[in-house]
Amino acid sequence: MISSREEVTRMILASKVRKGLQWREAAEVVGLSKEFVTAGCLGQMTFDKAQAEALGQLFELPDEAIAWLQIVPYKGSLPSAVPSDPLIYRWYEIVSVYGTTIKELIHEEFGDGIMSAIDFSMDIQRQADPKGDRVNVVLSGKFLPYKSY
Amino acid sequence: MISSREEVTRMILASKVRKGLQWREAAEVVGLSKEFVTAGCLGQMTFDKAQAEALGQLFELPDEAIAWLQIVPYKGSLPSAVPSDPLIYRWYEIVSVYGTTIKELIHEEFGDGIMSAIDFSMDIQRQADPKGDRVNVVLSGKFLPYKSY
Amino acid sequence: MISSREEVTRMILASKVRKGLQWREAAEVVGLSKEFVTAGCLGQMTFDKAQAEALGQLFELPDEAIAWLQIVPYKGSLPSAVPSDPLIYRWYEIVSVYGTTIKELIHEEFGDGIMSAIDFSMDIQRQADPKGDRVNVVLSGKFLPYKSY
Amino acid sequence: MISSREEVTRMILASKVRKGLQWREAAEVVGLSKEFVTAGCLGQMTFDKAQAEALGQLFELPDEAIAWLQIVPYKGSLPSAVPSDPLIYRWYEIVSVYGTTIKELIHEEFGDGIMSAIDFSMDIQRQADPKGDRVNVVLSGKFLPYKSY
Amino acid sequence: MISSREEVTRMILASKVRKGLQWREAAEVVGLSKEFVTAGCLGQMTFDKAQAEALGQLFELPDEAIAWLQIVPYKGSLPSAVPSDPLIYRWYEIVSVYGTTIKELIHEEFGDGIMSAIDFSMDIQRQADPKGDRVNVVLSGKFLPYKSY
Amino acid sequence: MISSREEVTRMILASKVRKGLQWREAAEVVGLSKEFVTAGCLGQMTFDKAQAEALGQLFELPDEAIAWLQIVPYKGSLPSAVPSDPLIYRWYEIVSVYGTTIKELIHEEFGDGIMSAIDFSMDIQRQADPKGDRVNVVLSGKFLPYKSY
Amino acid sequence: MISSREEVTRMILASKVRKGLQWREAAEVVGLSKEFVTAGCLGQMTFDKAQAEALGQLFELPDEAIAWLQIVPYKGSLPSAVPSDPLIYRWYEIVSVYGTTIKELIHEEFGDGIMSAIDFSMDIQRQADPKGDRVNVVLSGKFLPYKSY
């Protein structure tokens, strides 16, 4: 009996290590970006039936797990409010150090509102650089204005 | 007597509202990106003498404040570990929901290490879109590998 | 020198008590709903120039305060993550007790996504009831779907 | 041996996914609103014998689980004080941003007291809208006055 | 300018020490129980005009403070979630040690619901005892049932 | 192997539901108040040999569990510092709202010291009331004075 | 206007540094142990009129401060739940490392109950030792038994 999406995430992670798979292979069998598919495999997004079955085949998941992949999960991937992992912490630090800056500049350009984290996409790429390659990330989120009523 | 950088930040904010200034005007007088200059005005970055004086003139700051702008500040712009402001929270949410995904994909591409938040730059732009304009943000950070020793 | 929106909120509260004003009077001079105007007066929303000036006249605010009312504030009105005030706590409790229920039912109806807190309005009314009058609140938020990419 | 209501919740969730059930089906067999029945299935409300047995049949629960459904549970459905799930967080944000506003307006209308979260009901509906369908939620809670003594 | 109820509480406390007053004297001039009046003076309850004026005279408060006493305050009298003061902590400990017991026994007697903290009164008395006098506290709160809907 | 009192509490809860028992039946077989016996069954108090054996018979516990009931437990029945359960939260709220009031009134009557939570008893009763029955709770704790030394 | 005991503590600390006083001098003028008097000066204990006046003379306090010294303070001397100061932290560490040991041994000797922190005294002495002098602290607290009822 599988009673939570976390169990499915653990099954995928175990299978990925055991079979030596890559996230880009998962993205390929699903036919979507590596960002969306990895997030989904880690329990943050929902797949449709065909996508879930493709992942089920790749990771050799039981039917019950494939059913869970089609259920909207309780989101949030971090075990603590401030993440301890250095790679993820750097992102938290960007929000901490630049948070008020991002706020000021978006408001200066758009007025009161937010950058959506739902109507949102992310693209992570290697950027070659003679002084050391860089991680280049493009975040795109729809601006949603507060309106008076 | 000014005894902390926060006081200078408050002076700049008060002056900005009183005089109706824009962050891009601050960026222009300094001659750097709007992202860096805004972060600096909000107490997160350090300016050299000429830059500090240009800002001092723009915001009509006393000499003591101009001296403080050249001192490295204690960084971190948020009043709580989980930010309450909706715009900034969306960024926290991106880290929360996509954190493990970002980690997995950078490791898959680069191996063990981090994306630097120091050798780092950010560019925030409006992206026109018929379904509603978008906020487009490019983050660029050098990859720093863990090496065994 | 006013260096934060909180100071303006305190000025409004002090003036409201001193002059015996009502929030609905503020809503009237602004010409918007009592919910939006009260939220704005409490430092959560932004007013345009005419609205800010109307409020400035009502609450007898100095020009600098009127300028601050037109600046997007750092939002979040509660002094602690779990609110201690009994009236506000009941709302926190509704989120705590019914949170997963709301999530399940919205997903069942709409699929993966959220109910917007930005493209959002709220209406609070007294509902007469022989067993004791009730507070009737209508919350309306646009559904924003997660889309795969 | 079942020693907590959470185990029953997990059994219901597992069964729901395995059998492809909907919360509205659960509401129908019980004969109450989808809001109350879902909350009960998620471990927040108590059912009487007939209701519990109807749910037991629908979700194929053992007798011991049916007995637990009739026991008042320890309530609170969220794993952290500030919820990480984006849909539930938006509700937390409404309380955070509008909390003091709600307080002011209820007090202005009713005087000192609270809106009950016990003598309370909730109704969640889809509201068609050409600019994108909306989630419409009606909350109704009895006003309970503080009385001097 | 007084901009919060806490300032009024501080004025009352300062006046009480300076003039050597007792809470029971405050209760007498108001004509209500010592429990309600003390709570009100400490910023937790609301007074009507006559009551506020009687207190204003007793504590020699300015008119603005008397106006604030008639405004519903943001409640919660403790500076931290777990109180450090030994007397108040013992009450927190009673909730911590006996919390689940109280819950079980009220549910066994009344079914699902709560004991109201709003339709509530408290009476604190000295109980003479040869082995050492006791504090006797009677708490009375209306039972509010959860009802299915 | 039973290695903590919590396991015994879980065994008692499971047995109570399975056998449809009431806390007052437990109180009867032990011969003490329902408040003390329930607290003990929930892992907060210690029983002597005869009491533990009577409970063991009622709840059909193994000998090892009966031994554990005679061991002083690590106390505190709540899973979080601020309880999420509405019934228990109301008690936390009473401490939060009335905490400083209780402190002031006990000090006014007794001087510096505390109301004991150890030399303490509690009695919970239904109080019939035409406007809705009430929960009446009497708390009795010895006053313990701070003495100078 | 003095509106809290903390202000008096700050006045005493400032005066102590300015005049180069020692806590033992304060203990002498009061005629009590250095432990009790220091705790009282730091805002944790209450003095009677004669004691407060003696301290007022020593520290050159105004009458209002002397009145505050006779009022029971809100206790708890640490700015955070886990103290950052190394000397005080070592005491926190003793509780953390030895807490369960102290509990087991007191229960083994006395049965269920506590060691009182109210009917309590403390004596801190230098103990000469050729390998380095030691701090010797004797804590004495009345054992208070839980009794069944």
Place this chain on the structure above:
Amino acid sequence: MISSREEVTRMILASKVRKGLQWREAAEVVGLSKEFVTAGCLGQMTFDKAQAEALGQLFELPDEAIAWLQIVPYKGSLPSAVPSDPLIYRWYEIVSVYGTTIKELIHEEFGDGIMSAIDFSMDIQRQADPKGDRVNVVLSGKFLPYKSY
């Protein structure tokens, strides 16, 4: 497979209850104080081979557990930063109320430095008293001075 010292602690506790042992018996077979041996059995101290084997025989532990008793454990015996158990809390309260007092008096006697919690011993004794027996605890810690460098 035993993979943590906590498992050994649980085995010792289970065995102690099952066999009706006392901590002083454990102290006797080891030949050290009851304070040190109890702390070690509760996972806070390290035993040598002979001591671990003596405990292994007393508590009937497997060889693997005896090996773990000789490994330095991760220390800290409390499940939360502020302990909920009343007996242990009283010690936390002593640190909270008297923390700054202890600090002041040790500094007054010894200068800047700390009382060691490592070069430390504790002795807990019953002190007969006609007004109720007392717990007498002697803490002895080497003074360690901060030195300038």
Place this chain on the structure above:
Amino acid sequence: MISSREEVTRMILASKVRKGLQWREAAEVVGLSKEFVTAGCLGQMTFDKAQAEALGQLFELPDEAIAWLQIVPYKGSLPSAVPSDPLIYRWYEIVSVYGTTIKELIHEEFGDGIMSAIDFSMDIQRQADPKGDRVNVVLSGKFLPYKSY
């Protein structure tokens, strides 16, 4: 099925105790410093295939565990934000007491930037000393400057 690196850490710890191994033996079979190899065995660093296999042989790990050792782990070795273990706490205390000092001195020497914790190595050695041997730790981290952009 192994589904997390923590399980591998627990297997290594259990094996280390059972077989009486030393971390320096692990360092030897891997051919790297004891600091890096221990950190890796404790789930903080990543090994290549040959290194993982050497550790697998030493600790008698199954193939699946050897595969997990080559996967980048979620880092952070402490169970709480403020560590309770006295040895580790002393390091936290160094950061707490000397944190701002380290910051000031690095900035004075290098300007704005950080000392890398990624391009970093650590060396822990015993330093003989007649007054008691010392732990000597050399930390070496690349300075990474913030640059304006």
Place this chain on the structure above:
Amino acid sequence: MISSREEVTRMILASKVRKGLQWREAAEVVGLSKEFVTAGCLGQMTFDKAQAEALGQLFELPDEAIAWLQIVPYKGSLPSAVPSDPLIYRWYEIVSVYGTTIKELIHEEFGDGIMSAIDFSMDIQRQADPKGDRVNVVLSGKFLPYKSY
């Protein structure tokens, strides 16, 4: 009136910026290491009379501030348990990632005990490196063993 060491720290910081001083100048006038003197100026260490007067002259402090520099301060230089400043966070991260490693290796070399943070010194130096200069920090702390008693 100066009533806390923090005020003196703020005076020193203000003076340092206003006069353009360096920490090494402070170290020189005191005649101790830059690490100790900076820590002392930042409110973490205590100075003797001559040292305090030298600093008083350098920073142009009033006599009262010079007196405070000779008083042992309440230590801990960080405003939050997890520091937000990137430079200081990297040190927190070292403790978080390497904490258990440091613990294991010190215990393997020395047995149970700690590395002192009191009998401790620190030396921060620039280490030239063609790939980018490094920060080299040597920490030296006396090993203090736990002894059985």
